[in-house]
Amino acid sequence: MKYMLIIGLSKEKKLDKGENGLGQEGTIIKGYSGFYYVWDGNRTWECKLRGKYRIKDQSFLPGDKVYIKVIDEGESRAVIESVKPRRNELIRPPISNVDQAIIIMALKDPEPDLWLLDRLLIITQAKLVEPIICFNKADLITEKDRVNIVTKYNKIGFPVLLISTKKELGIEELRKVLAGKISVFAGPSGVGKSSIMNMLEPDLNRKTGVISLKSARGKHTTRHTELLPLSEGAIVADTPGFSQVFLPEMKREELSDYYQDFFPYRPECKFNSCLHHHEPKCGVKEAVKTGLIDLERYERYIILLGEVIAKERRY
Numbered sequence: 001m002k003y004m005l006i007i008g009l010s011k012e013k014k015l016d017k018g019e020n021g022l023g024q025e026g027t028i029i030k031g032y033s034g035f036y037y038v039w040d041g042n043r044t045w046e047c048k049l050r051g052k053y054r055i056k057d058q059s060f061l062p063g064d065k066v067y068i069k070v071i072d073e074g075e076s077r078a079v080i081e082s083v084k085p086r087r088n089e090l091i092r093p094p095i096s097n098v099d100q101a102i103i104i105m106a107l108k109d110p111e112p113d114l115w116l117l118d119r120l121l122i123i124t125q126a127k128l129v130e131p132i133i134c135f136n137k138a139d140l141i142t143e144k145d146r147v148n149i150v151t152k153y154n155k156i157g158f159p160v161l162l163i164s165t166k167k168e169l170g171i172e173e174l175r176k177v178l179a180g181k182i183s184v185f186a187g188p189s190g191v192g193k194s195s196i197m198n199m200l201e202p203d204l205n206r207k208t209g210v211i212s213l214k215s216a217r218g219k220h221t222t223r224h225t226e227l228l229p230l231s232e233g234a235i236v237a238d239t240p241g242f243s244q245v246f247l248p249e250m251k252r253e254e255l256s257d258y259y260q261d262f263f264p265y266r267p268e269c270k271f272n273s274c275l276h277h278h279e280p281k282c283g284v285k286e287a288v289k290t291g292l293i294d295l296e297r298y299e300r301y302i303i304l305l306g307e308v309i310a311k312e313r314r315y
């Protein structure tokens with residue numbers, strides 16, 4: 001399987017050139033047909049695995065930090081000597097050591113998929129990746145509606161950006177968020193991920209999709225996770241569009257741990273293991289009744305809770 005990820009380094013980053021005896025430090029940017037391509041901040045090395053790793057059948061992912069031994073300087077060939085422990089790992093796309101996830105949703109054409117947004121917020125937090133919500137096509141809704149949706153998610157505790165590629169709104173703010181970080185772009189098809197990438201880095205000339213008038217859904221324009229080097233040391237993986245994601249394995253009591261908006265009211269619950277569903281004297285349900293917690297988001301939580309419970313029974 002072919003997969004790629006762009007890795008960049010901030011200008012202040014100092015690369016290990018082998019003084020520690022472990023070899024030259026770099027980052028795997030893609031793997032293909034038994035070869036791994038490692039970026040050291042200046043050039044890309046075509047690497048094979050040291051025999052001990054082939055014997056162990058250890059997996060290597062884009063984003064893995066490795067030490068390499070140069071075999072042929074002129075041909076940029078090397079061998080991977082060792083690999084550092086991963087801080088985190090994503091399955092889709094297969095990437096390690098990600099700092100943040102830019103979750104992109106359109107505000108119109110198509111309508112924002114808040115169901116998918118809730119799922120992605122849970123998945124990223126479970127992987128210790130900071131989620132940043134990016135609402136695109138902000139020019140297609142009223143100022144009042146823009147303020148409402150930003151206020152709603154800021155209140156929950158998530159950073160929110162408003163973007164309009166047509167009006168060039170919010171691009172500089174997004175550029176600052178990406179600078180010096182390893183980021184993954186995620187979201188359904190048709191929300192404008194490729195258009196945003198083209199605004200950030202016009203030389204990329206990424207193919208953009210159109211919305212089907214029949215289905216009002218976007219056609220997939222990004223087929224693989226690709227290396228996309230940006231300016232200011234940004235590190236970005238653009239992922240294929242998708243519409244279905246699965247929650248991580250968890251116990252039913254753990255789901256509310258990913259709902260920051262529940263936190264202030266959980267101490268008012270009668271039971272420590274409260275699921276905030278059928279239990280009496282639930283602080284979260286009282287907050288929903290009084291409007292302190294968004295009703296629609298709570299209703300989506302209840303449906304996801306049912307999904308977690310159903311999975312739990314199958315284990």
